[in-house]
Amino acid sequence: MKLIKLNHPHEYRREDFPAMAMALGYFDGVHLGHQQVIKEAKKEAEAKGLKSAVMTFDPHPSVVLGKSVQHMEYITPLDDKTRIVEDIGVDYLFVVNFSIEFSSLLPQEFVDQYIIGLNVHHVVAGFDYSYGKMGKGNMETIQFHSRGKFDFTVVSKLSNQEEEKVSSTLIRTLLRDGKVEEMPTLLGRFHTTKGTVINGERRGRTIGFPTANVQMEDQYILPPTGVYAVKIQIEGAWHEGVCNVGYKPTFHKEKKDKPSVEVHIFNFNKEIYGESAAIEWHLRLRSERKFEGIQQLVAQIEKDKQEALLYFEKNKG
Numbered sequence: 001m002k003l004i005k006l007n008h009p010h011e012y013r014r015e016d017f018p019a020m021a022m023a024l025g026y027f028d029g030v031h032l033g034h035q036q037v038i039k040e041a042k043k044e045a046e047a048k049g050l051k052s053a054v055m056t057f058d059p060h061p062s063v064v065l066g067k068s069v070q071h072m073e074y075i076t077p078l079d080d081k082t083r084i085v086e087d088i089g090v091d092y093l094f095v096v097n098f099s100i101e102f103s104s105l106l107p108q109e110f111v112d113q114y115i116i117g118l119n120v121h122h123v124v125a126g127f128d129y130s131y132g133k134m135g136k137g138n139m140e141t142i143q144f145h146s147r148g149k150f151d152f153t154v155v156s157k158l159s160n161q162e163e164e165k166v167s168s169t170l171i172r173t174l175l176r177d178g179k180v181e182e183m184p185t186l187l188g189r190f191h192t193t194k195g196t197v198i199n200g201e202r203r204g205r206t207i208g209f210p211t212a213n214v215q216m217e218d219q220y221i222l223p224p225t226g227v228y229a230v231k232i233q234i235e236g237a238w239h240e241g242v243c244n245v246g247y248k249p250t251f252h253k254e255k256k257d258k259p260s261v262e263v264h265i266f267n268f269n270k271e272i273y274g275e276s277a278a279i280e281w282h283l284r285l286r287s288e289r290k291f292e293g294i295q296q297l298v299a300q301i302e303k304d305k306q307e308a309l310l311y312f313e314k315n316k317g
């Protein structure tokens, strides 16, 4: 896949690109609704002999436009989004730097410079996609703005069982509520975050539960404090474990500014400080608690472990 970063105003000409079918959207999470839109662009590309493309933006428009809710944390930061789009088999990914100047383009200017101007022959977007200054352009105005130079497909709404639209907003809300187990039905995979194994307080070993302390890259939405059944990838291999996100109130009176993320990995005994690690969040087991003593904490962690083992046994593969 070719990755093309655009800054406004860009200096490309139509001739710089092959004719393309392009999916438009922000695509945080590349959830099942997004996948439908991207796959439709691929299908159109195949049917018409075009290259397939996705156009996304960076950073999230809410940050640049100073909206009341600003999305500075992502379900999939740009690198992850890029890898997932590549895995779908898309030929070109355009990442437009979302600036105030770019956001001020009138809908017709956006279409002229970023769709017709990049040699897009077919556009695919969801029913609620909007473009141009104040989001004034939408899938009803696109016919007019196309000047007859490209065709388009509008993808209808994908909803979940509760009849809510599958959206990045819904997924962010569920993640912040700790509902990580609902992710496969929305994302098509578990929520995954990446980081580095760092030194902890080295207490884990002494209580019989050594843990890998993972410093998460801060662009990710981290599930709330609590205990989770997780899978962790280290040096390419996946392992099962139990993870505590929190402040360890049994040992600390003061809360640090960020919770720690530590995973007790089952059947694992390797020195991994400094390694990269990916955590796949499977199931929330409980809230973090302050225990009366170490014995009570250890007994609870043993229960957490059994619960996680049972979960993985039931959900093999």
Ligand SMILES: Cc1cc2nc3c(=O)[nH]c(=O)nc-3n(C[C@H](O)[C@H](O)[C@H](O)COP(=O)(O)O)c2cc1C
Binding pocket: 200, 201, 202, 203, 204, 205, 209, 211, 213, 227, 242, 243, 244, 247, 248, 249, 250, 251, 262, 263, 264, 287, 288, 289, 290, 291, 297, 301, 304, 305
């Ligand atoms: C599965 C699991 C659950 C945990 N639950 C709690 C908890 O509820 N309350 C708490 O104070 N600490 C909890 N901890 C954190 C332990 O206190 C911590 O692992 C231990 O102090 C070792 O810390 P260290 O790795 O920084 O040395 C939990 C740890 C694990 C692995």
Ligand SMILES: Nc1ncnc2c1ncn2[C@@H]1O[C@H](COP(=O)(O)OP(=O)(O)OP(=O)(O)O)[C@@H](O)[C@H]1O
Binding pocket: 024, 025, 026, 027, 028, 033, 034, 036, 037, 124, 125, 126, 127, 128, 129, 155, 156, 157, 158, 159, 165, 166, 167, 168, 169, 170
């Ligand atoms: N559930 C869905 N069904 C069909 N199309 C969708 C769905 N969700 C998003 N799309 C389309 O996918 C593209 C990318 O969507 P966008 O990045 O705006 O995400 P979103 O999931 O709708 O997020 P938000 O919660 O921010 O509205 C757009 O063209 C949008 O219309």
